[in-house]
Amino acid sequence: MRIAHISDLHFGRHIPAVVAGLQEALVQMRPDLVALSGDLTQRAKPHELEAAAAFIASLPRPTLAVPGNHDLPGWEPLSRLTAPWRRWKAHLGLPLETAIRGPGYLAIGLKTARRWGLHLDWSRGRINATQLARAQRLASSASPGALRILVAHHPFMLGHAERHRGRVGHAGTALTAFADAGIDLLLGGHLHLGYAGIAGRIVVSQAGTATSSRYKGEPNTFNRIAASRTEIRVECMHWTGGRFAPKRVWGFRRGPLGWQMA
Numbered sequence: 621m622r623i624a625h626i627s628d629l630h631f632g633r634h635i636p637a638v639v640a641g642l643q644e645a646l647v648q649m650r651p652d653l654v655a656l657s658g659d660l661t662q663r664a665k666p667h668e669l670e671a672a673a674a675f676i677a678s679l680p681r682p683t684l685a686v687p688g689n690h691d692l693p694g695w696e697p698l699s700r701l702t703a704p705w706r707r708w709k710a711h712l713g714l715p716l717e718t719a720i721r722g723p724g725y726l727a728i729g730l731k732t733a734r735r736w737g738l739h740l741d742w743s744r745g746r747i748n749a750t751q752l753a754r755a756q757r758l759a760s761s762a763s764p765g766a767l768r769i770l771v772a773h774h775p776f777m778l779g780h781a782e783r784h785r786g787r788v789g790h791a792g793t794a795l796t797a798f799a800d801a802g803i804d805l806l807l808g809g810h811l812h813l814g815y816a817g818i819a820g821r822i823v824v825s826q827a828g829t830a831t832s833s834r835y836k837g838e839p840n841t842f843n844r845i846a847a848s849r850t851e852i853r854v855e856c857m858h859w860t861g862g863r864f865a866p867k868r869v870w871g872f873r874r875g876p877l878g879w880q881m882a
């Protein structure tokens with residue numbers, strides 16, 4: 621199957637020419653699934669969420685989106701604490717966590733963004749026991765040959781350049797549980813850097829910022845993924861100024877002990 625993995629669109633800080641270029645690239649790609657791993661907006665303003673909704677409506681289907689920390693009302697403490705996801709639901713009209721069963725795959729959305737935390741940096745995310753149990757239950761109910769994909773905003777694996785950042789809270793526990801439940805592929809964002817690798821016997825695809833000007837050392841990117849239950853190929857597509865073009869490829873193979881770099 622072909623998956624278009626896009627992330628951190630940040631409508632409100634988006635670049636219209638890149639949005640149009642991404643729409644064109646996705647039409648050409650004809651993916652079986654478009655996964656959006658959070659930060660659809662810059663500040664969860666109604667007009668930003670509505671722009672994100674119009675963009676999602678323009679994409680090949682099915683699409684699966686999860687929220688990111690920027691999809692919470694950032695500078696409005698009352699809204700953030702009392703009704704954190706009201707705008708997401710009202711202006712985007714999407715559930716916070718959903719799952720799609722398609723031909724040969726199961727994709728599970730998981731909300732890692734939190735309205736607050738016991739630390740100064742509320743942009744961090746985490747996973748709780750209820751969410752773990754849901755993902756395990758869903759993954760265990762997939763047909764034996766189905767590729768099991770999990771989409772979450774915060775990263776389960778850090779590259780060398782971002783090793784000072786935190787992984788999603790409870791990443792270690794979650795990775796063990798996900799591997800035991802047969803999860804093959806984790807799709808994430810948040811760091812605005814595109815890369816792929818292995819974490820806890822599972823393939824990780826991290827997508828950069830697809831359409832925003834919030835650069836962290838690289839241009840706009842998204843990941844094109846070709847995947848089966850035995851082989852996965854992640855291709856990072858970079859914006860060249862006029863179109864998205866292939867930049868780097870990672871290959872993975874399932875071995876007796878789980879997924880490995882090919």
Ligand SMILES: [Fe+2]
Nearest residue numbers: 628659690810
């Ligand atoms: Fe972001």
Ligand SMILES: [Fe+2]
Nearest residue numbers: 659688689810
């Ligand atoms: Fe984020």
